[in-house]
Amino acid sequence: MKKMFTFLATVFISVASYAQFPAVGIIGSAVPPYDWSVDIPMQPLDGNIYAGVVTCVAGDAKFRQDAGWAINWGAATFPAGLGVQDGANIPVTAGTYLVVFDRTSGAYQFMTDYTVTYQVDITGYLAGGATLNANGIRVGGNFADFGASVAAGAMVNWSPSDANSAMTDLGNNIWSIDVTYPVASLQATQIYKFVNGDWGTNEGTDPLNTIATDGCGTDDGSGNINRNYLLLPGTVCYVWDACSACGGSSVAENVINNLTVSPNPAADVANFKFDVNNASEATITLFDLTGKEVATKTIAVSASNNVEVNTANLSAGSYIYKVFAGDKVATGKLIKQ
Numbered sequence: 001m002k003k004m005f006t007f008l009a010t011v012f013i014s015v016a017s018y019a020q021f022p023a024v025g026i027i028g029s030a031v032p033p034y035d036w037s038v039d040i041p042m043q044p045l046d047g048n049i050y051a052g053v054v055t056c057v058a059g060d061a062k063f064r065q066d067a068g069w070a071i072n073w074g075a076a077t078f079p080a081g082l083g084v085q086d087g088a089n090i091p092v093t094a095g096t097y098l099v100v101f102d103r104t105s106g107a108y109q110f111m112t113d114y115t116v117t118y119q120v121d122i123t124g125y126l127a128g129g130a131t132l133n134a135n136g137i138r139v140g141g142n143f144a145d146f147g148a149s150v151a152a153g154a155m156v157n158w159s160p161s162d163a164n165s166a167m168t169d170l171g172n173n174i175w176s177i178d179v180t181y182p183v184a185s186l187q188a189t190q191i192y193k194f195v196n197g198d199w200g201t202n203e204g205t206d207p208l209n210t211i212a213t214d215g216c217g218t219d220d221g222s223g224n225i226n227r228n229y230l231l232l233p234g235t236v237c238y239v240w241d242a243c244s245a246c247g248g249s250s251v252a253e254n255v256i257n258n259l260t261v262s263p264n265p266a267a268d269v270a271n272f273k274f275d276v277n278n279a280s281e282a283t284i285t286l287f288d289l290t291g292k293e294v295a296t297k298t299i300a301v302s303a304s305n306n307v308e309v310n311t312a313n314l315s316a317g318s319y320i321y322k323v324f325a326g327d328k329v330a331t332g333k334l335i336k337q
Contacts, residue, residue, distance in 0.1 A: 024050045024103055028061030030092035039067045042101060051100045053186060056110075060089035063101050063108065073103070079110040098183050098233075115180050116229070119237035120194045121246040123173040133197025137175040138165045140202070141192025146185040146231065150178065160195040160202070167194075174237070174246065181231060187320055187333055190229045191220070194240060203227070203241040216243035230320070230331045259323065265335035268312040274323060274330070275304050282325040284309055286334065294319065301325060311336055 025039030031054050032040060042050035042063075063083055064072035073083030078091050083106035090108070097110040118139060126132065138160035148155045149164070156162045167175040175194075193211075195202040204212050204225030211217030217225035229236060237246035259274040272284055279301055286295040286309070297309055314336045323330045 022065050022103070023067065024063060024065050024101065025067060026052070026054060026061055026063050026099060026101075028059060028089065028092070030056045030059030030061040030090075030094075034059065039064065042099070048104045049100065049102050051098065053096065053183065054099050055096045056092045056094055058094045059092055061092050062087075062089055063103075065103065073101075073106050073108075075106075075108075079112075081108060082106050083108055096183050098186075111183065113180050113182050114186070114233035115178050116190075116231065116233060117176060117178050117235040118167075118192070118229075119170075119174055119176040119235065119246065120167070120240055121174055121237065122196075122240045124242075125196075125240040126173065130196065130201075133201060135161070135166070135197045136169060137167045138195045138197065139167060139177055139192055140165060140195050140199070141190060141226070143179065143190070143192070146188055146190065147182045148179050148185075148190075150180070155179065161198045165195075185231050187318070188231050189332075190231050191218070191226045192229065193226050194238075210241045211243060230333075259330050259332075261321065261332065261334060265337045266311050267337045268310070270309045270311050270334055272307040272309060272321075272323060273305065274307075274325075276301055276325040277303065279325040282307070282323060285322050285324070286311075286314070287320045287322070288317070 021044040023041065024044070025041045027039045028036055032038075034057055040052065040054055042052040044050050062072050062074040072086060074087035074089055075081035075083045076088040076091065078093060079097070081090065083090070083101075092110065095112060097112060098114055099108070099110050101108040120137060122132070122137060140158050140160040142157050143155035144157040152164050155164050159165060167177040170176050193203045204210055204217055210225065211227060212225040216227065218228055219225055227238075238244070239246060257275040259272070262271050262273075264270065274282075276282065281298055282301045282305065283296060283298040284307060285293055288294050294314060295309060295311070297307065299305070299307055311334075316336050319334045319336060321332055321334050
């Protein structure tokens with residue numbers, strides 16, 4: 001399952017060419033347009049495993065290749081099973097699912113939740129003279145807003161002292177917590193920070209060297225500096241109170257300064273305004289909610305930029321944007337009217 005989640009993060013985030021992979025989709029009375037007339041395309045990783053987010057009604061479905069019935073898979077089990085050629089229709093229950101299918105084995109799964117693993121490296125924090133609290137490293141954020149939970153139960157908003165906010169010491173000063181979210185929360189923005197024991201010893205308080213000044217922290221309007229994560233399945237590991245990943249590389253938090261997108265919702269054009277340093281060009285890419293690239297634009301950049309992206313040909317709905325500039329990247333949601 002961990003490999004599957006890593007794959008799904010790749011599907012939603014990366015820009016790839018899919019031309020060399022067979023087209024696989026899902027069709028049926030359970031999936032849009034709910035009448036067996038059109039396949040819902042699924043996104044490939046390597047030509048074998050495919051995935052997509054699908055809102056279903058109670059009904060039947062099958063997987064098939066190249067929008068035809070010469071190659072199709074089905075089975076009479078739900079939410080998981082092993083599809084076979086010309087097998088039975090899959091009896092789907094209504095809901096929104098992360099659907100994953102392996103065309104080599106026929107294995108499929110309709111998932112109602114996904115996991116994000118949050119990790120933090122406190123090596124530098126301790127080397128700077130900090131003392132590890134007896135309660136260990138914890139996490140605080142608006143987790144309950146998105147129905148987040150851990151193995152022991154539901155998480156509580158902004159409550160690092162709660163038992164379900166405790167992280168696990170993996171050794172080598174890496175602390176970790178696996179948080180499970182319902183599929184409906186995908187692409188929402190999780191606000192959070194790492195905490196040493198309880199409030200008072202948390203990230204974002206040092207005015208000189210912190211997420212507050214390193215570019216990836218966001219002020220909530222009351223002087224509280226928090227991290228942001230666009231919810232996608234996978235693992236994120238950061239250095240304590242810094243915008244660098246475990247191992248020292250830049251990571252996908254909002255580290256492009258002063259980024260605004262307007263209008264949002266957009267009709268024909270969306271304007272991306274942002275500031276960057278030490279980069280000669282920037283690329284803005286839009287993805288639909290299956291992870292398919294639908295628009296991209298690369299420009300030469302200066303310190304301050306205003307980039308116009310044509311959205312006139314996009315269908316109404318939600319899209320994910322990623323802005324790349326040098327080793328920096330910002331991610332967010334764009335609504336097309």
